[in-house]
Amino acid sequence: MQDREKQFIQTLKRGNATYGVGDDGVVLGDYVIATDAFFEGIHFKREWGSLEILIEKCFLVNLSDIYAMNAIPKYLLLTLCVPKDIKDVKYLAKIFSAMALKYGLKIIGGDTIVGEKLHFSLTLLGQKGKKGLYRCGIKPNDxxxxxxxxxxxxxxxxxxxxxxxxxxxxxxxxxxxxxxxxxxxxxxxxxxxxxxxxxxxxxxxxxxxxxxxxxxxxxxxxxxxxxxxxxxxxxxxxxxxxxxxxxxxxxxxxxxxxxxxxxxxxxxxxxxxxxxxxxxxxxxxx
Amino acid sequence: MQDREKQFIQTLKRGNATYGVGDDGVVLGDYVIATDAFFEGIHFKREWGSLEILIEKCFLVNLSDIYAMNAIPKYLLLTLCVPKDIKDVKYLAKIFSAMALKYGLKIIGGDTIVGEKLHFSLTLLGQKGKKGLYRCGIKPNDxxxxxxxxxxxxxxxxxxxxxxxxxxxxxxxxxxxxxxxxxxxxxxxxxxxxxxxxxxxxxxxxxxxxxxxxxxxxxxxxxxxxxxxxxxxxxxxxxxxxxxxxxxxxxxxxxxxxxxxxxxxxxxxxxxxxxxxxxxxxxxxx
Structure with missing residues (x-):
């Protein structure tokens, strides 16, 4: 995590506006929620290759946060900025559909806009297992x-x-x-x-x-x-x-x-x- | 909604990958969830004025989706791209903290990255009221x-x-x-x-x-x-x-x-x- 990101989150915490921030995701009722943002130019370049591989990687990164808290990924909120130069939005939608189906997810909402670059963020909701898995609870000798x-x-x-x-x-x-x-x-x-x-x-x-x-x-x-x-x-x-x-x-x-x-x-x-x-x-x- | 956005969502729906997309938010267990993305240059320009007013507007737009489904806004997932030219990230964090407190929200997660422009998306989770309010159910003569x-x-x-x-x-x-x-x-x-x-x-x-x-x-x-x-x-x-x-x-x-x-x-x-x-x-x- 970069210093500016760290500063941002620490200031939020000091502002008494956060709750449960610290694990890979947050537990809310029966669900574990985890968000990851993927920005063109920062996390990836489109020139690298196929959109399928790129998008699948992002799914895997986010899915692993849910599994890391012992939950089964179920639902996805997809926020997407489609770049103007991608003419075939149907093709893009088909990739997201296919990934959702492949990983057992239903897309339940989000927001779609048209802009300059390919940006998207995935918010996954996973069904909590009987036992939660957190970062706390480690004892000496573990x-x-x-x-x-x-x-x-x-x-x-x-x-x-x-x-x-x-x-x-x-x-x-x-x-x-x-x-x-x-x-x-x-x-x-x-x-x-x-x-x-x-x-x-x-x-x-x-x-x-x-x-x-x-x-x-x-x-x-x-x-x-x-x-x-x-x-x-x-x-x-x-x-x-x-x-x-x-x-x-x-x-x-x-x-x-x-x-x-x-x-x-x-x-x-x-x-x-x-x-x-x-x-x-x-x-x-x- | 623009044609490209419509196309994208319709293709997702046809791909059998969606669930419950259609209302202002989606109901999941005891919660109503709604996401809105706000991108610099598309939804706003920073030159317009204060960041406080800008960010508060975005909160209001998203809050109204939750109220529109008869739920009480409770939690916020914040995905934020901080532009490199905003040196004072603490100030930005304080605005988001203040808005969260003002509207009774706890920030429970999200993702923060550093990039070119100010982009953020708000995912609000609201506690469902006893009676849900949906788009369906209208009868002739209503x-x-x-x-x-x-x-x-x-x-x-x-x-x-x-x-x-x-x-x-x-x-x-x-x-x-x-x-x-x-x-x-x-x-x-x-x-x-x-x-x-x-x-x-x-x-x-x-x-x-x-x-x-x-x-x-x-x-x-x-x-x-x-x-x-x-x-x-x-x-x-x-x-x-x-x-x-x-x-x-x-x-x-x-x-x-x-x-x-x-x-x-x-x-x-x-x-x-x-x-x-x-x-x-x-x-x-x-």
Missing amino acids: YLAYLNPKSILNHSKKQVFGKNVLHLKRALLFGIYPKDSRFAMPLLYPKMILALNVIARAGMDISDGIFIELSRLAKINKIGFTFLLKKSNWFYSPEEYQMLYAFSPYKLSKAKRLANQYRHQLVVFARAKRGSYKLVKKNWHR | YLAYLNPKSILNHSKKQVFGKNVLHLKRALLFGIYPKDSRFAMPLLYPKMILALNVIARAGMDISDGIFIELSRLAKINKIGFTFLLKKSNWFYSPEEYQMLYAFSPYKLSKAKRLANQYRHQLVVFARAKRGSYKLVKKNWHR
């Missing part, structure tokens, strides 16, 4: 973990994480990126996430890099961390769209078995302890 | 009516309605408009609206002009209209932000008395009949 898809591990010896933000930067500057980059199409494993959510103590979507998310968890839970693995460079890296979990020591082996069933490795990299955690600043965000 | 604030009637002999869209057009082209124009600050009477909602058969917010809204009501309710007053030019005019009601003949005098208590005149201008209604095309929208 284990912190992320997930590695085995398919990718077996496939290549290349570093799995940390490349996405570089790919995004290169794409924004030069218009090129590796077609298999996960920044263009994040991997999402809803069934595994929903299964792990039930036994996790806390969880969140990694949007801004593990280190930044850890500093958020430390603040909310008033804890520090002992690192069990060598800190990797990708811990600084946003654009990874991964779950970050905390498990109680009693649930860890069950969690590992579960991940295994879904052909993933649960990578335990830190343990919570009493204390605090100070982020060494290194902001990758543009 | 009366159609809008409201005239008496304060304005007494104040001047000038035409009360129909000027807003002209003011908006002039403001977009030349940057000037009368400071008392209701396009800059729509009037909103929540208490009166909530009282009338309970006895109305159907109701909606007039966004795109009475004639266009009548054609929507005709289609949904499979009715036509007999006009009781001379058709006024402002019936074509969007940007009025007024309630359009249908009352059963048995409730009409009660509705008139109620409006009177709130210093308004209930202007009954048409009566529903069996049949259909064909809109004579005259699109004012830009």
Whole structure:
């Protein structure tokens, strides 16, 4: 998150005008709500390729926020600015329809305008599971973990994480990126996430890099961390769209078995302890 | 609504990806949800004046959608693009905080980005009243009516309605408009609206002009209209932000008395009949 965005949100909070801001989404009655905005020139360039891939990525980013709070995505509010140079609005509408159908969503409202650039924001409403999953609730000695898809591990010896933000930067500057980059199409494993959510103590979507998310968890839970693995460079890296979990020591082996069933490795990299955690600043965000 | 927007929504509907699209907002559980997007250069220019007035207008436009479905506005999702040239984001945040507090809203989420222009969309969630108010349910012989604030009637002999869209057009082209124009600050009477909602058969917010809204009501309710007053030019005019009601003949005098208590005149201008209604095309929208 950039400094100006942070400033904006902090001022809102100080103004006593916010409620529940902090998790990936907010719980309201039986629903979890999460909003993400995608602006041409900031998050993507249309020259990169097909509108389908672009729009599907945005759906996946937003869907992962809903799953990260243990909810099933159900409804979508779509706010869209159609650029004047896109003559075939029907084609654009068909892509959004197809994505909604593919991910089990009904579009229930929004707003459509005609403007200069392709901007849209997705507000997803998900049906809350019996157990909510939040960022709070982590206790000293809990284990912190992320997930590695085995398919990718077996496939290549290349570093799995940390490349996405570089790919995004290169794409924004030069218009090129590796077609298999996960920044263009994040991997999402809803069934595994929903299964792990039930036994996790806390969880969140990694949007801004593990280190930044850890500093958020430390603040909310008033804890520090002992690192069990060598800190990797990708811990600084946003654009990874991964779950970050905390498990109680009693649930860890069950969690590992579960991940295994879904052909993933649960990578335990830190343990919570009493204390605090100070982020060494290194902001990758543009 | 412009043709391209209409095309987009119709294609979405045909794609079987929508649910409940048609009213001012959508009902989900105990909540009514309504979204409105406001883009610099399309809906407003920053040169017009203070950000406070600009942002308050946008709140009023969105609030009126929630009241129009007989719900009490409670929560706000705010998606905001802060332009790079606005250095004082705290000031901007304070305006949004102040508006949220003024209108009894808690900001529960959204997304903030930094970009070129000031764009924002407001998604309001309102607590549903016991009785919902929809666009359907109108029966032949029901009366159609809008409201005239008496304060304005007494104040001047000038035409009360129909000027807003002209003011908006002039403001977009030349940057000037009368400071008392209701396009800059729509009037909103929540208490009166909530009282009338309970006895109305159907109701909606007039966004795109009475004639266009009548054609929507005709289609949904499979009715036509007999006009009781001379058709006024402002019936074509969007940007009025007024309630359009249908009352059963048995409730009409009660509705008139109620409006009177709130210093308004209930202007009954048409009566529903069996049949259909064909809109004579005259699109004012830009």
